[in-house]
Amino acid sequence: MATTRTARTAWEGNLVAGQGQVTFESSGIGTYPVSWPSRAEQANGKTSPEELIAGAHSACFSMALSHGLTGAGTPPTTLETQADVTFQPGEGITGIHLTVTGTVPGLDEAGFVKAAEDAKANCPVSQALTGTTITLTAKLA
Structure with a gap:
């Protein structure tokens, strides 16, 4: 039996100054902030x-x-x-x-x-x- 899992990201702004929210739709475990600095520099409470x-x-x-x-x-x-x-x-x-x-x-x-x-x-x-x-x-x- 195949399963599909879904996550969704809403992004605002450009890459460097923008930010987003990733939501785990399938599990409902939550929504987490994501940004370029959390990816390329320090997490500072955000994911990547x-x-x-x-x-x-x-x-x-x-x-x-x-x-x-x-x-x-x-x-x-x-x-x-x-x-x-x-x-x-x-x-x-x-x-x-x-x-x-x-x-x-x-x-x-x-x-x-x-x-x-x-x-x-x-x-x-x-x-x-x-x-x-x-x-x-x-x-x-």
């Missing part, structure tokens, strides 16, 4: 497209890794994933680094790293971002 990508990627990767580990007979107790999306004005997104720490009874470090590499390659968000270099650090807790 890159932060939204980081949230999507960390969640998708965690789900894919959990699914892969469970399918291999070693379900995780916990997974903590961070996605760092680097944005360079004039160049765009220049890379994404995933860092995951897991508690997985019955699995050694090499097995965890292999499962994490597989999840990185196969999670739908990673696949959607194939034009970007994605790197990974994985370790057991």
Whole structure:
């Protein structure tokens, strides 16, 4: 069954001085301010497209890794994933680094790293971002 998720942004003004509001329509979790300075300089309480990508990627990767580990007979107790999306004005997104720490009874470090590499390659968000270099650090807790 296919699903569609929707977010909407209302923007006012030019790129540098303007600002907007991104609303998560599907979930109803809220509306958040976005601006060029929050993207290219400091967040100052506002989000950016890159932060939204980081949230999507960390969640998708965690789900894919959990699914892969469970399918291999070693379900995780916990997974903590961070996605760092680097944005360079004039160049765009220049890379994404995933860092995951897991508690997985019955699995050694090499097995965890292999499962994490597989999840990185196969999670739908990673696949959607194939034009970007994605790197990974994985370790057991």
